[in-house]
Amino acid sequence: xxxxxxxxxxxxxxxxxxxxxxxxxxxxxxxxxxxxxxxxxxxxxxxxxxxxxxxxxxxxxxxxxxxxxxxxxxxxxxxxxxxxxxxxxxxxxxxxxxxxxxxxxxxxxxxxxxxxxxxxxxxxxxxxxxxxxxxxxxxxxxxxxxxxxxxxxxxxxxxxxxxxxxxxxxxxxxxxxxxxxxxxxxxxxxxxxxxxxxxxxxxxxxxxxxxxxxxxxxxxxxxxxxxx
Amino acid sequence: xxxxxxxxxxxxxxxxxxxxxxxxxxxxxxxxxxxxxxxxxxxxxxxxxxxxxxxxxxxxxxxxxxxxxxxxxxxxxxxxxxxxxxxxxxxxxxxxxxxxxxxxxxxxxxxxxxxxxxxxxxxxxxxxxxxxxxxxxxxxxxxxxxxxxxxxxxxxxxxxxxxxxxxxxxxxxxxxxxxxxxxxxxxxxxxxxxxxxxxxxxxxxxxxxxxxxxxxxxxx
Numbered sequence: 001x002x003x004x005x006x007x008x009x010x011x012x013x014x015x016x017x018x019x020x021x022x023x024x025x026x027x028x029x030x031x032x033x034x035x036x037x038x039x040x041x042x043x044x045x046x047x048x049x050x051x052x053x054x055x056x057x058x059x060x061x062x063x064x065x066x067x068x069x070x071x072x073x074x075x076x077x078x079x080x081x082x083x084x085x086x087x088x089x090x091x092x093x094x095x096x097x098x099x100x101x102x103x104x105x106x107x108x109x110x111x112x113x114x115x116x117x118x119x120x121x122x123x124x125x126x127x128x129x130x131x132x133x134x135x136x137x138x139x140x141x142x143x144x145x146x147x148x149x150x151x152x153x154x155x156x157x158x159x160x161x162x163x164x165x166x167x168x169x170x171x172x173x174x175x176x177x178x179x180x181x182x183x184x185x186x187x188x189x190x191x192x193x194x195x196x197x198x199x200x201x202x203x204x205x206x207x208x209x210x211x212x213x214x215x216x217x218x219x220x221x222x223x224x225x226x227x228x
Numbered sequence: 229x230x231x232x233x234x235x236x237x238x239x240x241x242x243x244x245x246x247x248x249x250x251x252x253x254x255x256x257x258x259x260x261x262x263x264x265x266x267x268x269x270x271x272x273x274x275x276x277x278x279x280x281x282x283x284x285x286x287x288x289x290x291x292x293x294x295x296x297x298x299x300x301x302x303x304x305x306x307x308x309x310x311x312x313x314x315x316x317x318x319x320x321x322x323x324x325x326x327x328x329x330x331x332x333x334x335x336x337x338x339x340x341x342x343x344x345x346x347x348x349x350x351x352x353x354x355x356x357x358x359x360x361x362x363x364x365x366x367x368x369x370x371x372x373x374x375x376x377x378x379x380x381x382x383x384x385x386x387x388x389x390x391x392x393x394x395x396x397x398x399x400x401x402x403x404x405x406x407x408x409x410x411x412x413x414x415x416x417x418x419x420x421x422x423x424x425x426x427x428x429x430x431x432x433x434x435x436x437x438x439x440x441x442x443x444x445x446x447x448x
Contacts, residue, residue: 105355
């Protein structure tokens, strides 16, 4: 469980994102059609976009606050981000991608935990057969799993997942969702999960924000199927 | 082919390699600044970087000659340190560096511009600082542009004539390069030796371009 405070006003051209929500969640679902501002909100949380006003807090850490003049750079936010297209580094193999944060983060990562976390992730996300592969040779679902492992290796306070199933065809979805559920269950990493497919949220989220044209139209607390 | 011809070719290649290696950090810095930087006077910097490309090399040579002479502060400082540049191999390298720099920097720039910035953003979320990102993401992904720039700069350095003859002269066995050698051989009626140098020049240019195409093709 983590307390997430999202108070974001962000304008770009004609579009305006205006989100206000605070909740303690394990999995926060963001649901809405494309163009509703889901990805923009994730980027604001990760520090890749600066809101015009508001406050973003994860637990008691303030990541952004326009009134206090705080805007932590993405490097110091401890937010794991998995974009829709995974964005695996094309010049590194799977292992190189997964260990990138461990090798290059300026944040201090407890070194003793690294091998344990790594083998746990390889196990949970079933990455063993992929480790020496080049990323160009991976399927959409495999790319997502590698990108999730890459983010989790930096031991983030929250993991942001942007439509992890979007690039995966229907028949294979059942093979990805269990991995996400395992992260939730075994690693206890809080998730912000973006989707435009309500069925996914039924399986995973304990709070859902419905977004439309940059606004929250409906917020619901629920107990996800996975927790029952 | 005579020993003299070989000596000139070897010397030229060595100087061009040194010049390319020394230009690399400057070209990467300039290319990065121009591709990713936002600062006032960027248009001016862009123009200055490209200047040696449009200026006649002999004019560039004249500027360098003045810069290295005792009439300029730079020349005075070098003199005070007991470093002689004019009419030495150092002048050959310097002339090569100045004329090849614009080509090198432009190629690096376009290589960096082609790198999707979202990779850099993602590396930042993983905790990597700005220069780490440059070293581990941007430059490796821009490596085609960097390699192409190095080969272009190297080739330009191999053929350098105008600035070289101004600051380094054509001292046999000391500062004489391929291009300068061809000219002086023709001038002094040694056509056959000039043709020998021409052949070597053509082979070197061919080799450089072939190698760069292979290197670039081998990258993802």
